[in-house]
Amino acid sequence: xxxxxxxxxxxxxxxxxxxxxxxxxxxxxxxxxxxxxxxxxxxxxxxxxxxxxxxxxxxxxxxxxxxxxxxxxxxxxxxxxxxxxxxxxxxxxxxxxxxxxxxxxxxxxxxxxxxxxxxxxxxxxxxxxxxxxxxxxxxxxxxxxxxxxxxxxxxxxxxxxxxxxxxxxxxxxxxxxxxxxxxxxxxxxxxxxxxxxxxxxxxxxxxxxxxxxxxxxxxxxxxxxxxxxxxxxxxxxxxxxxxxxxxxxxxxxxxxxxxxxxxxxxxxxxxxxxxxxxxxxxxxxxxxxxxxxxxxxxxxxxxxxxxxxxxxxxxxxxxxxxxxxxxxxxxxxxxxxxxxxxxxxxxxxxxxxxxxxxxxxxxxxxxxxxxxxxxxxxxxxxxxxxxxxxxxxxxxxxxxxxxxxxxxxxxxxxxxxxxxxxxxxxxxxxxxxxxxxxxxxxxxxxxxxxxxxxxxxxxxxxxxxxxxxxxxxxxxxxx
Amino acid sequence: xxxxxxxxxxxxxxxxxxxxxxxxxxxxxxxxxxxxxxxxxxxxxxxxxxxxxxxxxxxxxxxxxxxxxxxxxxxxxxxxxxxxxxxxxxxxxxxxxxxxxxxxxxxxxxxxxxxxxxxxxxxxxxxxxxxxxxxxxxxxxxxxxxxxxxxxxxxxxxxxxxxxxxxxxxxxxxxxxxxxxxxxxxxxxxxxxxxxxxxxxxxxxxxxxxxxxxxxxxxxxxxxxxxxxxxxxxxxxxxxxxxxxxxxxxxxxxxxxxxxxxxxxxxxxxxxxxxxxxxxxxxxxxxxxxxxxxxxxxxxxxxxxxxxxxxxxxxxxxxxxxxxxxxxxxxxxxxxxxxxxxxxxxxxxxxxxx
Numbered sequence: 001x002x003x004x005x006x007x008x009x010x011x012x013x014x015x016x017x018x019x020x021x022x023x024x025x026x027x028x029x030x031x032x033x034x035x036x037x038x039x040x041x042x043x044x045x046x047x048x049x050x051x052x053x054x055x056x057x058x059x060x061x062x063x064x065x066x067x068x069x070x071x072x073x074x075x076x077x078x079x080x081x082x083x084x085x086x087x088x089x090x091x092x093x094x095x096x097x098x099x100x101x102x103x104x105x106x107x108x109x110x111x112x113x114x115x116x117x118x119x120x121x122x123x124x125x126x127x128x129x130x131x132x133x134x135x136x137x138x139x140x141x142x143x144x145x146x147x148x149x150x151x152x153x154x155x156x157x158x159x160x161x162x163x164x165x166x167x168x169x170x171x172x173x174x175x176x177x178x179x180x181x182x183x184x185x186x187x188x189x190x191x192x193x194x195x196x197x198x199x200x201x202x203x204x205x206x207x208x209x210x211x212x213x214x215x216x217x218x219x220x221x222x223x224x225x226x227x228x229x230x231x232x233x234x235x236x237x238x239x240x241x242x243x244x245x246x247x248x249x250x251x252x253x254x255x256x257x258x259x260x261x262x263x264x265x266x267x268x269x270x271x272x273x274x275x276x277x278x279x280x281x282x283x284x285x286x287x288x289x290x291x292x293x294x295x296x297x298x299x300x301x302x303x304x305x306x307x308x309x310x311x312x313x314x315x316x317x318x319x320x321x322x323x324x325x326x327x328x329x330x331x332x333x334x335x336x337x338x339x340x341x342x343x344x345x346x347x348x349x350x351x352x353x354x355x356x357x358x359x360x361x362x363x364x365x366x367x368x369x370x371x372x373x374x375x376x377x378x379x380x381x382x383x384x385x386x387x388x389x390x391x392x393x394x395x396x397x398x399x400x401x402x403x404x405x406x407x408x409x410x411x412x413x414x415x416x417x418x419x420x421x422x423x424x425x426x427x428x429x430x431x432x433x434x435x436x437x438x439x440x441x442x443x444x445x446x447x448x449x450x451x452x453x454x455x456x457x458x459x460x461x462x463x464x465x466x467x468x469x470x471x472x473x474x475x476x477x478x479x
Numbered sequence: 480x481x482x483x484x485x486x487x488x489x490x491x492x493x494x495x496x497x498x499x500x501x502x503x504x505x506x507x508x509x510x511x512x513x514x515x516x517x518x519x520x521x522x523x524x525x526x527x528x529x530x531x532x533x534x535x536x537x538x539x540x541x542x543x544x545x546x547x548x549x550x551x552x553x554x555x556x557x558x559x560x561x562x563x564x565x566x567x568x569x570x571x572x573x574x575x576x577x578x579x580x581x582x583x584x585x586x587x588x589x590x591x592x593x594x595x596x597x598x599x600x601x602x603x604x605x606x607x608x609x610x611x612x613x614x615x616x617x618x619x620x621x622x623x624x625x626x627x628x629x630x631x632x633x634x635x636x637x638x639x640x641x642x643x644x645x646x647x648x649x650x651x652x653x654x655x656x657x658x659x660x661x662x663x664x665x666x667x668x669x670x671x672x673x674x675x676x677x678x679x680x681x682x683x684x685x686x687x688x689x690x691x692x693x694x695x696x697x698x699x700x701x702x703x704x705x706x707x708x709x710x711x712x713x714x715x716x717x718x719x720x721x722x723x724x725x726x727x728x729x730x731x732x733x734x735x736x737x738x739x740x741x742x743x744x745x746x747x748x749x750x751x752x753x754x755x756x757x758x759x760x761x762x763x764x765x766x767x768x769x770x771x772x773x774x775x776x777x778x779x780x781x782x783x784x785x786x787x788x789x790x791x792x793x794x795x796x797x798x799x800x801x802x803x804x805x806x807x808x809x810x811x812x813x814x815x816x817x818x819x820x821x822x823x824x825x826x827x828x829x830x831x832x833x
Contacts, residue, residue: 071616072616075613075614075616076613078614079611079612079613081611093618093619095619095620096618096619096620099619249679257673257676263673265616266596266615266616266673267673267674267675268616269613269615269616269665269670270665270670270671270672270673271670271673272613272670273613273665273670273671274670276670277668277670279670462680465649465654465657465658465660465661465662466646468661468662468669469642469645469646469649469661469664470642471668471669472599472603472661472664472666472667472669473599473602473603473606473638473639473641473642473645473666474606474638474639474642475606475607475608475638
């Protein structure tokens with residue numbers, strides 16, 4: 001009989017208690033049940049498969065759509081003490097891929113992007129492996145249409161069967177009933193559901209309507225000047241994140257940096273570590289920021305642009321206050337802000353005429369266009385033009401519905417928390433003064449205890465390069 | 480690259496092709512790019528910005544033109560020439576000249592950089608006895624090389640040895656360069672600053688900061704050629720000859736046999752035109768003594784060509800040669816002579832017996 005779960009938890013992570021949902025998910029898996037775990041950001045979803053992998057022989061295969069961040073994931077596993085971990089994505093060099101494939105059987109955890117998993121040669125190799133667990137990370141991507149969407153996710157059900165239907169863990173931070181049903185259907189299983197409340201009572205929710213972009217910028221500056229550190233501001237464009245970081249730095253003199261997928265991996269590493277270490281007061285980020293950042297004391301998250309759906313919003317604002325201390329989530333909204341997600345939604349989708357022309361003459365199109373790449377994928381998998389059209393229409397309706405829910409949150413007059421939680425079929429707690437400030441209610445930072453006290457910080461004297469090098473390399477150098 | 484960075488790469492006497500500068504940065508080593516890179520004295524730019532998009536300098540160039548710092552000559556390829564104002568501006572600015580730039584074409588920069596940065600991080604964490612930390616994201620080959628090196632050299636003295644060696648290298652460079660390199664390192668309680676952040680702090684352009692960083696990396700790699708340097712095993716493999724292996728083989732065949740160029744082509748199973756490209760590449764990238772000019776450019780050939788070519792090298796045009804000479808001498812011979820004249824600093828041709 002294997003050791004109790006808590007014994008394993010203590011042995012691997014040094015914790016004595018699980019967080020909500022972790023133990024239930026592990027118990028279900030231990031009983032051999034496929035499990036769908038809907039746990040909020042910061043709930044420690046990774047721990048579930050890490051611990052399962054520790055307790056069982058064989059390989060844990062993790063399918064994740066977040067290509068650029070998979071290396072971070074591997075590093076985090078290393079940091080947690082797991083050594084036999086590898087990732088194969090389209091970004092993995094040929095040499096590295098060969099190296100990993102040559103030692104495939106030795107890995108305890110293997111991260112794969114869906115497109116890699118869909119390759120027949122890869123699948124054939126994986127079929128020879130003893131899989132202890134198949135993990136579908138970000139499982140809502142199966143139904144979600146967006147930048148993270150990978151058509152290969154639609155093949156996962158068939159792939160799972162070809163792998164011999166191994167025990168499967170589906171993970172997501174966000175799924176309403178319809179999404180949960182679709183995930184189960186696509187993966188051809190009837191999973192045990194484990195959910196924990198999405199609510200984050202220590203995060204005060206705030207929506208602030210502003211007249212226009214200029215007013216929004218001004219409001220952002222005021223907030224940033226008054227709020228305690230550290231904070232994250234989300235943007236929907238890399239350029240705006242970069243420009244605003246510069247502007248805020250100039251205006252406030254605070255250490256502010258931009259973080260987005262356009263940075264080199266070296267710069268991403270440096271900015272992340274600076275933020276973790278407390279060298280930065282504010283990060284201006286795109287949605288690329290989040291994973292790999294286990295920072296507990298983020299005091300506020302501000303959204304400068306309207307997220308495309310409440311699920312993404314909850315995930316991003318949920319990076320505030322993981323330490324349980326009072327924190328703040330602000331959404332700035334100017335009339336017409338919904339146009340951007342709407343445009344992005346439509347821009348990703350080939351129109352009906354293009355679909356027809358593509359199916360008539362596929363060779364006349366360049367697969368460099370993501371929309372065409374998608375069509376090529378569907379065509380190669382025998383999906384007809386009509387079915388694709390219907391698929392796109394359905395997705396667009398879904399996205400429209402999600403955006404409408406987001407807007408309903410922005411326009412909610414009574415209780416933002418109730419609006420958010422009920423959208424995800426959860427019963428909301430009673431509204432109180434420490435709950436939220438909808439559009440017409442003013443935000444009182446003093447009352448929240450999140451107002452920064454003015455301190456005259458001494459200007460740090462930059463050390464000489466010799467002293468800096470000494471501190472870096474010599475353990476007993478003066479710090 | 481900011482406008483002032485590009486300004487520094489231009490001249491008022493010589494119109495310079497923007498595509499050549501762009502292709503040098505992108506690491507496109509065609510003979511034409513290399514030749515003009517040499518003529519502009521900009522070969523050190525080779526492969527410094529491999530991710531630069533085609534046309535990636537056009538906007539910056541247009542800015543200089545709109546500021547009346549440069550003129551845009553709409554030739555077959557756009558050429559830029561500094562105006563008097565641009566020249567003045569360039570000369571007034573205190574421009575940074577990398578100390579080690581002559582060595583840059585001989586080093587695989589990406590390899591040296593990645594290995595240096597990761598090894599410093601590993602040694603720093605080791606010195607402070609940190610077992611668990613986020614390693615810099617590098618490719619598998621770098622990780623393996625650093626791991627192997629570390630296991631070979633690991634000792635209680637390692638950190639001090641690395642500290643002493645790096646200090647010695649950085650002392651040879653301007654203090655600001657030493658500061659850029661040191662502040663960019665990641666290690667114990669030091670995430671390291673990005674090029675952008677350093678540029679901000681030091682009030683310099685990101686491009687200049689990057690050049691300083693490269694200067695530091697190359698200086699360290701140069702010092703690590705000494706076999707007793709703690710980073711020797713890691714950084715020595717980054718050095719290479721400035722020409723491809725295949726071009727080296729062609730040069731060897733030409734220099735050590737009496738075969739004609741076409742016979743060399745047959746022997747090496749390459750096209751005759753490739754033999755000539757290899758020789759031009761070698762002539763540009765290697766010292767004069769490495770190429771058998773006497774054999775490839777006999778005195779009679781030089782005299783015949785120099786008698787009719789203009790004094791200024793940049794004015795030489797093969798197609799402007801009299802037809803009879805074009806029939807006697809191919810483009811290869813013409814270009815090789817230009818390279819030789821450039822290397823010998825002979826900008827005033829026309830002296831038949833040089």
